[in-house]
Amino acid sequence: MGHFFSKSEKVQAIIKGLNLTKNLYVSSIIIGPPYTGKKTLAQSVFPIAPIVSGENLSELKNILANSDEVIITDFEKITNPSSLNLVNKRVIATANYVGNSALIDDLFAFIYTMPPLIERTEDICYLQALYMQEAISVLLVDSNTTFNSEMIPADLSLNNKSLKQSAYKFIMKYSLNVEDIQEVIFHYLFEHLEGKDVYREHLPLYEIPLIKAGLKKYGSQLKLAEVLGINRNTLRKKIYEHKID
């Protein structure tokens, strides 16, 4: 079971509502975009409730027949939700979208809306730092390497999923040594070496990061050409060829 964290006022109100009703027999649903922590939140408030996906209707009906409480994930995937008997059950459902709003309105006493991460700015920094630490631990990154979570680009396109991915990718990329980089390129080239002009076609793999890093570090093409030990016109030509800004 994951730990749920949020400082967002809207999410705190959901937590308050769920906590107040955690001992009552009411049906609640949390609706919000994918990967916003709906299931983790439900589990954190109802840690011993059985969990079942809406895709598995027979198991869901079985649990409803034998248990007083249940967490139903992917509620929108239930084929015939009106057939469910939620009377005197403690039901916490999660759904990625509303679907049949009249049915949701009829079945559930509490209808909570989970805001996407982009609306929870208070949470982003905390989650970035959390995922960064998790990535450092999981990827067994050298503890001498220092990272700042503010350096990580916050990809919120898929909420927690994309934010976590961006943290892992960042840590992985920045912790590679020369052998790792060579090995990565080796695997890439091994998969893609085909044709008659392969050397020229794959030069961008090396030249683009080289020129971009050089321009960022030295600021001017003149200085960079000197550092790289190539003619200024050659550098300009390569910048044009690789469409580097």
Added chain:
Amino acid sequence: MNTKSINSIINFEPFVEWDNSPFVLFSNEGKILYVNHSAEILFGSVGAKEMYELALAYAPAGFGYITTSISLNYDSFLFYAVTVGYENEEHISLRLYHTPHLKQTRSVHGESLILTDINVLLEANIALFKTKNPNPLTLLTDQEIPQCKIDQNNFSKLLRKVLYAFRASSSLDITLKLLIGQYLVVDYQKQSLIGLHFRANGRYVDGDKEIEAISSLCHVKPILKENAILLEIPLIQ
């Protein structure tokens, strides 16, 4: 035995006091001089000034008594007629006659009713409501109200619907208290009532039919007004 002699040996006041019809005696300045038990309860739903104006409007032209058929509605009280009378310039009396109710044999299905602290359900619904409506909300509750048996899910739905009727209100006042002197007969048992009052400067009425339908499932009586909703909840224990 004539009336005068009966008056001298029997005190009629208790008969008026415990009459089911509200009876009020006003001074000629509109001051209340006497109210019977039934009228005391009625004054929980209507002001004395309105009652006095009603008395003046339906008073007979000269000394004496006149009964007028008129439909009146104050919250859950319905009346079909009033009698107004005065025998001098100092006092005027008003008596209201309840519209007869069809005897309702309300029955409750015990299995769906669970002993519940209504305050908890109210607080949870308010937390949800506040996520969508940031306007000021005041809540005055009697924490001493005992737990009562209620259909938790349907009652929560009812609260959600009622609060939704105030979704655009600039402020909302909510009061939860015991309704003194009022009761409801459920399964041939007299049950006290809890009053849950929502009051604002205006409200939507688009969900009123749903509120009435869900109220019926919860054995709750909704009183729907222009700017307010009152839920009368039987205190089943």
